[in-house]
Amino acid sequence: MKSFEFFEPTTLAEASRLFAEEHAQLLAGGTDLVIGMKALTETPQSVISLQKIPGLAGITTETDNSISIGATTKVREVELSADIQQHHTALAEGAAEIGSIQIRNLATIGGNIAHASPAADTVAGLLVADAQVDIASADGERTVPINELFTGPGQTVLTPGEIITRFRLPSPASGSHYIKHKIREVMDLAFIGVAAAVNLDNGTITDARIGLAAVAPTPIRATEAEDLLKGNAPTPALLEQAGEAAAAASSPISDLRCSAEHRREMVDVLTRQTLQQALERASG
Amino acid sequence: MSEYTVVGQTVARVDAVEKVTGAAQYGADVHPPGMLYGKLVRSKHAHANIRSIDTSEAEKLPGVRAIITQDDVPSGRRVFATDKVLYLGEPLAAVAATDPDIAEEAAELIKIDYEVLPVVQDVMESIKPSAPRLHGDDTKDGPNRREISGQIRKLSRDKENDHSGEISKLEAELEAYPDEVYYNISAESHTEAGDVEKGFAESDVVVEDTYVIPRVHQTYMEPHVSVASADSSGKVTVWASTQGPFAIRSGIAGTLGIPLTQINVIGTTMGGGFGGRFGVIITHVPAVLLSQKTGRPVRVQMTREEEFTDGRPAPGCVIKLKTGATNDGRILAREALAFWDSGSVSGASIGSTIRVRGVYKIPNLKISAYGVHTNKSGTAAYRAPGAPQAIFAGESQLDEIAERIGMDPVKFRLMNMREEGDTVPAGGEEPKVGYKETLEAVADAAGWWDREAGENQGWGVAVGDWTNGCGPGGVYVSVHEDGSARIFHGSMDITGTDTAISQIIAEILTVPYESVTIRRGDTDSAPYSTGSGGSVVTFTMGNTAKLAAEDAHRRVLELASERLNTNVDNLELKDGEVHIISAEPPKSISLGELAAYSLSTTGGPIVGKGSFARQASTPALAAQIAKVEVDPSTGRTRVLKLVASQDVGFAINPMAVEGQIEGGTVQGYAWAMMEEMQYDENGNVNPGFVDYRVPTSADLPTVESVIVEVPAPNGPYGAKGVGEPPITPTLATMANAVKDAIGVRITELPIKPEKVVQALKSNGHSV
Secondary structure, rough: OOOEEEEEOOOHHHHHHHOOOEEEEOOOOOOOOHHHHHHHOOOOOOOEEOOOOOOOOEEEOOOOOOOOEEEOOOHHHHHHHHHHHOOHHHHHHHHHHHOOOHHHOOOOOHHHHEEEEEEOOHHHHHHHHOEEEEEOOOOEEEEEHHHHHEEOEEEEEOOOOOOEEEEEEEOOEEEEEEEOOOEEHHHHHEOOEEEEEEEEEEOOOEEEEEEEOOOOOOOEEEEHHHHHOOOOOOOOHHHHHHHHHHHOOOOOOOOOOOHHHHHHHHHHHHHHHHHHHHHHHHOO | OOOOOOOOOOOOOOOOHHHHHOOOOOOHHOOOOOOEEEEEEOOEEEEEOEEEEOOOOHOOOOEEEEEEOOHHHHOOOOOOOOEEOOOOOOOOEEEEEEEEEHHHHHHHHHHEEEEEEEOOOOOOHHHHOOOOOOOOEEEEOOHHHHHHHHHHHHHHHOOOOOHHHHHHHHHHHHHHHHOOEOOOEEEEEEEEEEEEEHHHHOOOOEEEEEEEEEEEEEOOOOOEEEEEEOOOOOOEEEEEEEOOHHHHHHHHHHOOOHHHHHEEEEEEEEOOOOOOOOOOOHHHHHHHHHHHHHHHOEEEEEEHHHHHHHHHHHOOEEEEEEEEOOOOOOOOEEEEEEEEEEEOOOOOHHHHHHHHHHOOOOEEEEEEEEEEEEEOOOOOOOOOOOHHHHOOOOOHHHHHHHHHHOHHHHHHHHHHOOOOEEEEOOOOOOOOOOHHHHHHHHHHHHHHHHHHOOOEEEEEEEEEEEEOOOOOOOEEEOOOOOOOEEEEEEOOOOOOOHHHHHHHHHHHHHOHHHHHEEEOOOOOOOOOOOOOOOOHHHHHHHHHHHHHHHHHHHHHHHHHHHHHOOOOOHHEEOOOOEOOOOOOOOEEEHHHHHHHHHHHOOOOOEEEEEOOOOOOOOOOEEEEEEEEEEOOOOOOEEEEEEEEEOOOOOOOOOOHHHHHHHEEEEEHHHHHHHHOOOEEEEOOOOOOOOOOOOOOOOHHHHHHHEEOOOOOOOOOOHOOOOOOOOOOOHHHHHHHHHHHHHOOOOOOOOOOOHHHHHHHHHOOOOO
16 A cells, blocks of 8 residues: 555545645545555545544434435445335345345445445435435535446546535335345455336336446446336336346446356346336335 | 264364364465565466566566576576466466555566467367467377277278278278368376177167366365465475475476475465365475565465466366267166367366266267367366266266156166176276265155156256365374373364374274364474365375274383283273273272373383375265256246265264265366356456355255265275265256256356257247
8 A cells, every 4th residue: 555644534525625626535435445545546645534523424304304414324234224224225235235234334324425446335315316416615515426436447527626415315115126136145346237127106107227347448327218108007028128128228238257148137126126126116 | 873982973173163163374464584485477378489588677666575487496496487378367477565455466567578479279160170289289080090000001001801891991981081180188097898880780779969068166265375485594494385295396396396384384274275276386396485585574475366377177078978878778888089178288187087988887988078278377186086977977868868768867877887797898897886885875765766857947866976086194192191192293184084093093092083083294293294175184184093093002011911901802991981890899090190201111102193095996976866946037047956976985073074065066066067267368358256156055955965885895894985976966957957857968067057048949949
């Protein structure tokens, strides 16, 4: 590890000012950053801890069941939150897929998102929750919808000094689910991740959202597939069309984990399976 | 009820407390005063000529104390690459610095000018004439071509009989193999028994397939580490995490030209070995060289990434296998042609191709095996070296035959298994081994005979054989005035062998296990001991310990005879006391009293010595059954049941034996389902546990172990080596279970979801 300066600011403004400098990195849980620093793929000159800034962690639920998750909330807390399990099952399931319990007790949801890995396990759940991402800097605050946050692998719309402070999840869908395609039962990275959230009204799908991870340079929504579903009754044929549309929306790569062809096929298969599960939850 | 009181019982390991409390000293815990940190400078290309190595920038970095290259190896033996590198990560130099980060930075500052060369990673590409040659002209004729040519020459020389018909037939055969000339060959091995062509001709069913097994790493938890300290007198001390301190001593002596007994190797607690911890060059030699140059102790410790790029893993291989059998289930012939991926040097366990013969009466057998160079690091042993690969091919194909002739896979195996006195194809006479007992035991325990399988579920069975090694060892045992016994020896504890040795001594001296303690010496103090690999330790050191305890036992009776004024024939040692047999009233004297008395005798203290080197070993069998469920839509396989039986001869410590069975089976499962070192033209591309997957406990149900005991005539209490056999059948067990579940045979490991989906599609399934 290269040597670096370490800061523990107590205000967001101070953190933002430090973070706006060149070669600065934010430290939340450190489960990505520290590994990168040890491997010399990250060589920050200054590391700014978010630990001492009040109000950045915690989950709050409003009366309309909208939920707000602070950026430095531990992934384990997201996984175990009864409200998230109930209203945003896909997000809780995604959180439960990250690393080991020890890792999840350190890692933060903000870190998982800000790292901008296309394979992040919480991202598909946030996509189908239509999460709004609150961002703060020394210059003020702004909000970006999660599906507009990412610009490429490891790349976001965040400008120097901007810090994610919270994720706001509007009123929930009635059923959601996340499936991760992997080899190992636990502690594996997503070969692909698929989340679906649906609302059902009298047997008709009134709203459907599909989030895909690790099948494109950024996490994506499969909007064509969503449009096919909306206003229709869920039939096996419809789900099959949705799976195909989601696969068509993906642009996966071949790498050492598997081929692009397999990833695309699995988007099709798992979109169907995820939707099926989400629909069962919505009607249950 | 066993006739024994300590052996055959589950006891806590002698090192349990120090392991659990963290008190055990591993290599990285060794930190002599003034220690420097060594770092190897490694090639960034998989195949390249080296134009120059410039260390000048690195030398200027404050804290750097030494930089060495091949020029600093006085013996000239190759430690570092000089003009050419053959794999990514091959060492070119080493740095010693006051801090690990400085050493790492210095390593990065060394400028190496490469001329990049074409790379070959696939053995089947490497044997082609178009492949880049790694070591000049390593070329071999193919087996068929060479042998047929030989036969033609032989027949042509025989002028008296007209062989023109036979010759033209052979020439036609030769035509069929016009390209069988292999390149980049590092070694070869050929075995033949009977006449395979005749065997295939007489067979009703002949199956031929190509099996591909990946290179896998031993993935011991502790990466390679050594600390070396050379003093001004030339004496070298090495703390080494190794399976064989004496082999390391002779290895360092041979490589660096240091007198043997000027080197003291201290074996540190081993964080797993599995056969991969014998190599002398990897860290030990660079550490010694750096210490000699700086006059300070130096630690060289590999990272996990370095383990993957420059460890010595198990070789992958490609095996073309052909088997012929009759419709009533007799195997008549088997032929194998194997290409083992030896990496940049020779050394792959190609001789293990013989394991395709299994434990069956195969009258006609023919095996040709080649080691093939590729741009990877060399290989080393991994738990029954070569056997899991060969047995994967052999046992996969047996199931294909069983299916074609409509015979139950267990019955088919039982019917063909060798029995005592049978001829082992290309290998002498079969001793008494529990082949059938072991297979029957696993079938009964797993519920094979009334097995049920739901949709996409399947059952697989396979067996694997292995014979433990044997080697020299020495043990001393002393009895103290408090009646306790202390053992002194020099073999590294692996998988609880110190515990087994202690149990044997306690048994013979009739003292409680708790009153026996065991100490390991270094190579300066302890008698020579063979390395702890090849399942040798309990067999070798158990026999040695037995001899030492028996020697002490003799001295005990001798002392008692003096004290009790009776002939030794009237005495017996029991429960830590020597009794006069059937004396009335009873008369006895304790071991402690005898030890105290011994101190004032002419004969002196009670010291037993055991020294042992060779005895014939007996084969062991591992038999396993798995039940799996495959999700045909995603290709993921879940293990529902995994049962493993093993003929262990005699289980000295049953819980430790079960631990070995479970551990080996899980490693076999991992090789079958997920482990694979992946390479591209740049070298290893998955040098870490993110993309080199080893299973966690969540991937498997508890392995059910079944111990079978058919004693080995020369083993201590009949014990056989237990460490290696359990990994041998699991690869095939898994592949056979997957085949039973989905009807498609996977011949290329690991059985990853993508492969299953592809196989199903090629078989006409839609996802």
